[in-house]
Amino acid sequence: xxxxxxxxxxxxxxxxxxxxxxxxxxxxxxxxxxxxxxxxxxxxxxxxxxxxxxxxxxxxxxxxxxxxxxxxxxxx
Amino acid sequence: xxxxxxxxxxxxxxxxxxxxxxxxxxxxxxxxxxxxxxxxxxxxxxxxxxxxxxxxxxxxxxxxxxxxxxxxxxxxxxxxxxxxxxxxxxxxxxxxxxxxxxxxxxxxxxxxxxxxxxxxxxxxxxxxxxxxxxxxxxxxxxxxxxxxxxxxxxxxxxxxxxxxxxxxxxxxxxxxxxxxxxxxxxxxxxxxxxxxxxxxxxxxxxxxxxxxxxxxxxxxxxxxxxxxxxxxxxxxxxxxxxxxxxxxxxxxxxxxxxxxxxxxxxxxxxxxxxxxxxxxxxxxxxxxxxxxxxxxxxxxxxxxxxxxxxxxxxxxxxxxxxxxxxxxxxxxxxxxxxxxxxxxxxxxxxxxxxxxxxxxxxxxxxxxxxxxxxxxxxxxxxxxxxxxxxxxxxxxxxxxxxxxxxxxxxxxxxxxxxxxxxxxxxxxxxxxxxxxxxxxxxxxxxxxxxxxxxxxxxxxxxxxxxxxxxxxxxxxxxxxxxxxxxxxxxxxxxxxxxxxxxxxxxxxxxxxxxxxxxxxxxxxxxxxxxxxxxxxxxxxxxxxxxxxxxxxxxxxxxxxxxxxxxxxxxxxxxxxxxxxxxxxxxxxxxxxxxxxxxxxxxxxxxxxxxxxxxx
Numbered sequence: 001x002x003x004x005x006x007x008x009x010x011x012x013x014x015x016x017x018x019x020x021x022x023x024x025x026x027x028x029x030x031x032x033x034x035x036x037x038x039x040x041x042x043x044x045x046x047x048x049x050x051x052x053x054x055x056x057x058x059x060x061x062x063x064x065x066x067x068x069x070x071x072x073x074x075x076x
Numbered sequence: 077x078x079x080x081x082x083x084x085x086x087x088x089x090x091x092x093x094x095x096x097x098x099x100x101x102x103x104x105x106x107x108x109x110x111x112x113x114x115x116x117x118x119x120x121x122x123x124x125x126x127x128x129x130x131x132x133x134x135x136x137x138x139x140x141x142x143x144x145x146x147x148x149x150x151x152x153x154x155x156x157x158x159x160x161x162x163x164x165x166x167x168x169x170x171x172x173x174x175x176x177x178x179x180x181x182x183x184x185x186x187x188x189x190x191x192x193x194x195x196x197x198x199x200x201x202x203x204x205x206x207x208x209x210x211x212x213x214x215x216x217x218x219x220x221x222x223x224x225x226x227x228x229x230x231x232x233x234x235x236x237x238x239x240x241x242x243x244x245x246x247x248x249x250x251x252x253x254x255x256x257x258x259x260x261x262x263x264x265x266x267x268x269x270x271x272x273x274x275x276x277x278x279x280x281x282x283x284x285x286x287x288x289x290x291x292x293x294x295x296x297x298x299x300x301x302x303x304x305x306x307x308x309x310x311x312x313x314x315x316x317x318x319x320x321x322x323x324x325x326x327x328x329x330x331x332x333x334x335x336x337x338x339x340x341x342x343x344x345x346x347x348x349x350x351x352x353x354x355x356x357x358x359x360x361x362x363x364x365x366x367x368x369x370x371x372x373x374x375x376x377x378x379x380x381x382x383x384x385x386x387x388x389x390x391x392x393x394x395x396x397x398x399x400x401x402x403x404x405x406x407x408x409x410x411x412x413x414x415x416x417x418x419x420x421x422x423x424x425x426x427x428x429x430x431x432x433x434x435x436x437x438x439x440x441x442x443x444x445x446x447x448x449x450x451x452x453x454x455x456x457x458x459x460x461x462x463x464x465x466x467x468x469x470x471x472x473x474x475x476x477x478x479x480x481x482x483x484x485x486x487x488x489x490x491x492x493x494x495x496x497x498x499x500x501x502x503x504x505x506x507x508x509x510x511x512x513x514x515x516x517x518x519x520x521x522x523x524x525x526x527x528x529x530x531x532x533x534x535x536x537x538x539x540x541x542x543x544x545x546x547x548x549x550x551x552x553x554x555x556x557x558x559x560x561x562x563x564x565x566x567x568x569x570x571x572x573x574x575x576x577x578x579x580x581x582x583x584x585x586x587x588x589x590x591x592x593x594x595x596x597x598x599x600x601x602x603x604x605x606x607x608x609x610x611x612x613x614x615x616x617x618x619x620x621x622x623x624x625x626x627x628x629x630x631x632x633x634x635x636x637x638x639x640x641x642x643x644x645x646x647x648x649x650x651x652x653x654x655x656x657x658x659x660x661x662x663x664x665x666x667x668x669x670x671x672x673x674x675x676x677x678x679x680x681x682x683x684x685x686x687x688x689x690x691x
Contacts, residue, residue, distance in 0.1 A: 023162055030107075030157030031515060032192040043311060049412030052311065052518060057220065057294060058189050059518040061408050063415075066515060 002074065005051070005067035007041045013072035014038055020069045028070075032058050039072060099140060100259045101149040101177065105169065105200065106184035107193055108155035109519045111212040114399075115184050115242035116152045117528040119255075124152075124535060136172070137535070144256040151178075159199040160278075163445055173203070180206040180258045187211040187239065188220055190292050194284045197233065202277055207235035208258045214239045214246055216520065221295045228291040243525045303520040307405070316409050324428045327397070331390045331432045332463065338385030346378040364563055368556055376552025379600050383435065383647060384537055386463075390436045391533035394429070399524035403443065404516060411514070417498060418505025420444075420514055423453040427497060430460025434644045438651040439540065448510040454652055455504055455665055458644045459497040461490060464601035465644070469636055471605055475620045476632045485633070489640055496641055496672065540651070551646040555599050559592065559610075570595060584638065584674065585631035585681040594638065600645040630688065634681040641673035 007013055015037045018025050028034065032055040042052040042059070050063050106112040116124070120139035138151040153172060154165040181200055185193035190211070197209055211217075211226060230237040238254045240247045310319060354374060358366045397403055407421030414424050422444055430437035437457045441450045461469070469489055473482045558570040567575075573595070574588040581591050589611050596607030605619065612622050627635075643649065643666050653662040 026158065026161065027163075028515065030161065030192070030195070031517070032189070033515075042307070043313075045408055045412055046313060047412035049415075050408055050514065052307075052408060056189070056191060057222070057298065058192055059520070060515055061404060061411075061518050062515045063411070 001071055003068050004039060004041070004053070004062075004070040004072050005064045007039075007072060007074070009041050009043055012038065012040045012075045014075055015070060016073050017071045018069060019071065020066075028066075031060055032056050033060075033070065038075075099147045099149045100179040101151065102180045102182055102255070102259065103173070103178045104150060104152050104182045104184060105196070106155060107157055107186070107196060109517050110155065110184045110186045110193065111242045112155055112184045113152065113532075114525050114528060115210065115212065115240075116150070117525070117531050118242055118245065118248075120150060121531060124531075143252070143259045146256075146259050148255075148259045150182075156196070159196060164447065165445065178205060180208065180261070182255065182258070183207065183209045184212050184242070185209060186213050187217040187224060188213050188222055190222075190224065191284060191288060191294075194288060195279065198279055198283055198287070201233060201235065206258055206261055207233070208254050209233065209235060209237040210242075210251060210254075211237060211239045212242050215241045215244060219301065220298055223293045225291040229287070232287050232291070243522065301520065303401075306521050310402070310405055311408060316405075320406055320409050323402075324425075327393050327429075327432075330393060331386060335386035335389040336463075338389070339382050342385055343378075343382045346381060350374060350378070364560075367560055367563075368553070371560070372552055372556025373549065375603070376555070376599055377549065379603050382602070383433070384541075386433055387436055387537050387540065388533050390429070390432055391536045392529045394436065394440060395529045395532050396524050398443070399522060399529075401519045401521045404518045407516065408518070417501040418452060418508070418510075419456070419501050420449060423449065423456065426453055427456055427460055430457040430462065432463060434458050434460060434462050434648040435540070435651045436536075438648060438655055439536065441655060446510045448508040451656060451661060452501060452504055452508045452510075454656060454661075455668070456497045456501050458648055458652075458665065458669060459493050459500065459641065461493045461640060462601070462644060464604075465639060468597075468601055468604050468639055471620070472623070472632050472636055475624050476627065476629050489636060492637065492676075493640060496676070500668075500672075540654075551599055555596060558595060559607075580674070583682065584677045585634045585685075586638065586677070587626070587631070589626075590635055594635075594642070597639065598643050598646065600647065601639070602645075604639070630681060630684045633684075634677045637680055638673045638677040641676055642669050 001016060002013075004013070004015075015033065015035050017035060018028060018033070020028070025034075033039075037055050040054045042054060044051050044064075048064060050061050051067055053060050053062055053067075104112055104116055116137065116139075120141055123141070124137050124139035136151055136153065138149055140147055140149050142148070151172075153169050156163070156166045156169050158166060159170065160166075181203070183197055183200060185197065197207075201207055209230075211224065217224065224239075226237045226239055236254050236257070238247070238250055240251045310316060312319075350370065354370060358369060361369075397406075403422065403425065406425050409421065410424040411421035414420050423441075426437045426440050429440055434457055437460065438454055441453050441457075444450045444453065469486060473485050477485050558573065559568055561569055570592045571588070574591045577591050578588065581587075586594070589608070592611050593604055593608045596611075597604040608623075609619050612619065614622055623632075649662055649666060652665050653659060656662060
């Protein structure tokens with residue numbers, strides 16, 4: 001298990017847990033980001049910038065700080 | 077009706093019974109990027125109007141459309157993710173739904189992301205209002221191989237579910253007839269009142285999946301789309317940023333290439349109007365009235381009117397950038413560097429826009445949700461050298477500097493503009509802390525719906541003029557009074573104020589005449605040079621000679637620094653006040669920029685004199 005922030009480009013993973021306050025979790029789940037969701041990292045911006053990820057059919061820009069709280073299980 | 081429903085407030089200030097007989101009212105709701113506004117524009121065209129919502133301090137776009145035999149008022153609510161969410165927009169939607177009467181809700185959802193959007197559908201179905209679900213982006217669903225059994229979904233939900241493409245107009249007749257049916261339903265005022273209690277019950281986990289089960293199918297691996305390929309190029313680790321810079325430069329150029337000639341045409345048209353209509357009409361009026369109306373009100377108001385073409389072109393181009401999906405990419409590219417200044421990627425886009433004109437850039441901060449981030453961005457934008465200030469600089473630089481030095485002087489002013497903006501962001505980022513957990517959708521690239529760019533841009537311009545009009549009128553009258561009163565030949569108020577300001581402005585090397593010019597420049601930098609001509613009592617063409625006799629380069633550079641940093645114009649202040657909804661914040665922006673202008677120009681003048689004096 002690793003954090004979404006550490007996931008390498010083009011790897012797929014499943015969200016296992018999100019360690020954030022309820023309010024934040026609710027906001028994320030509106031973007032489809034919740035336990036059980038399939039995620040993929042497309043690219044990472046330079047200089048510690050945000051991640052470009054996909055959750056299901058939705059593509060998101062997400063700051064790394066936020067992605068660190070999202071725990072994922074790598075898939076093949 | 078009012079007795080049967082005591083909780084139900086009257087609609088828009090009407091007695092409830094009258095309200096019931098009035099036009100039906102539908103609300104359009106959906107997630108951001110679901111295509112809600114495109115749908116609203118297609119449905120309402122130019123008839124839409126942005127105005128204050130009764131009882132709430134929010135502005136909503138609404139329009140009256142004829143559906144079947146009825147006149148129906150359609151209201152566009154802000155895009156929300158979650159009816160029980162905590163954001164400003166989500167609170168607005170809850171307030172509007174609970175305090176106003178609606179006869180039905182129209183939900184626009186993105187068919188390619190139905191699992192994510194269906195939660196809002198279920199939440200809204202608990203309100204008891206008649207629903208219509210419009211499954212948008214039908215074309216994108218097909219491309220991705222997504223299948224949906226809408227008849228099945230409609231049966232499970234107990235409300236009509238209709239496919240469409242708002243951008244292309246696919247299936248439009250069916251959409252209209254579904255809307256008509258929704259509006260034709262018997263008056264449902266008791267139902268409408270149920271929205272009074274917008275406390276959304278928590279959805280049982282899996283409720284969305286359960287309803288979509290078997291009726292909605294997304295392929296396990298999605299095909300590689302054009303968006304993937306474009307992103308590989310536009311978000312390239314090395315090429316992404318240079319391409320972004322080129323694109324921004326193109327927009328900036330296009331705004332001027334298209335807007336400036338139109339501005340000139342409009343300007344000369346307004347001058348013609350003054351010469352052929354107003355002047356003869358006012359010939360017999362007393363001199364003070366002529367002066368007030370022509371040199372004061374008309375001069376000021378027509379200067380503002382000449383902004384319209386540039387604003388319009390800018391809004392069209394911004395709508396293209398926004399609708400195409402590129403804005404989210406620009407934010408991705410710039411976010412890392414802007415975070416260090418307490419801003420984010422979108423702030424940078426708006427700051428660049430400010431180099432064209434500050435006003436639309438301020439209005440453009442609306443794309444940010446976090447209020448404090450918007451405020452910080454609004455503080456920074458006025459330091460972008462807009463075209464009007466550029467015009468002033470070009471005049472001074474070409475009058476007082478050699479042809480070799482001129483471009484470097486100009487470049488130095490742009491550099492100062494960036495430094496001042498960065499300093500301001502750095503200074504205020506602690507005072508305006510905002511939660512940095514930015515997450516936003518990166519929608520697929522889409523061709524903007526060309527026909528509605530025009531609708532949207534004219535709507536924006538109209539909204540700006542509505543608000544700015546009173547503010548600007550007061551401003552121009554005030555400045556006319558300063559520069560023209562008393563009319564008995566004694567020193568005018570402006571001259572006296574110039575004298576009074578001498579202790580403040582002398583350390584900056586700014587003479588009295590120029591101090592008055594700075595006051596005129598508060599209205600708009602476009603009239604600063606014209607104002608100087610009046611003050612020095614020479615025609616605008618003879619101004620260069622006078623200036624080169626009266627000023628040395630140090631004083632001129634100090635004056636330019638002050639012009640660069642202090643209040644851009646009344647229109648910008650009006651825009652800041654409108655967007656921040658706070659007089660205090662607008663005052664802070666003005667006060668801070670004046671103080672900073674004084675410090676920077678004074679620091680430069682004193683240091684330069686000290687240094688030159690010793691050399």
